[in-house]
Amino acid sequence: MLKVAIVSLLGYEKIRKAVEKLEIEVINSNPDFVITYGGDGTILYSERIYPSIPKITFKGSGLCVRCHYDVNDVERVIENVIKGNYYIATEIKLEAIARGQKLKALNEIQIHNKVPTRAIRFSVFINSKEFKDLVGDGVIISTPFGSTGYYMSVGGKPFRKGIGIAFNNLHMKKIRSFTVPLKTKIKVTVNRGNGLLIADNTDELIELTTGDEVLIMKSNEKAKFVRIFE
Structure with a gap:
């Protein structure tokens, strides 16, 4: 079973429900992926607490230059991850x-x-x-x-x-x-x-x-x- 952590300073029940609907376990320790929901600051915070673990970034703020997905696309994005239809981009x-x-x-x-x-x-x-x-x-x-x-x-x-x-x-x-x-x-x-x-x-x-x-x-x-x- 795929395991994810969710990092957000906003409410993230919508994300949690969508993830659990796909039978993915939400955990805090040693996740396979980290879902972020918020702005650029949330991404930076998530990298500090989960360094080098792949991030899936959803926009929850108008000030998120580095967020790649809309929160309304959670199920579609996660389904693609489950199918392996993704690649990993790295940043120094x-x-x-x-x-x-x-x-x-x-x-x-x-x-x-x-x-x-x-x-x-x-x-x-x-x-x-x-x-x-x-x-x-x-x-x-x-x-x-x-x-x-x-x-x-x-x-x-x-x-x-x-x-x-x-x-x-x-x-x-x-x-x-x-x-x-x-x-x-x-x-x-x-x-x-x-x-x-x-x-x-x-x-x-x-x-x-x-x-x-x-x-x-x-x-x-x-x-x-x-x-x-x-």
């Missing part, structure tokens, strides 16, 4: 290491000033490129999946390959967003001030202070999404 994830701790992200990693009224002074090192003594709100390192989110709101352009870098509200400087190859390792140092290391929309933050270093790279984990052969 990032990981950031600082102060002996690690965070993983499907959308983006941020180094952000801790206090909104106080800028952070930082430097970014990317292969032979060096951006020293920048002053502002921080920097965003994005995946292609996350490039239509916060990354784009600070001036980054959506992209399909590589890792994206966008600077957030720099003082007296204008640096356009750019991408680097997937194998690139990015180092960010905090030169002065207090900051936060943030992954996606999680509440789990790592506090940063003067002298701290953050290393960001592609994670070995990948997010997986179910696509029906239409």
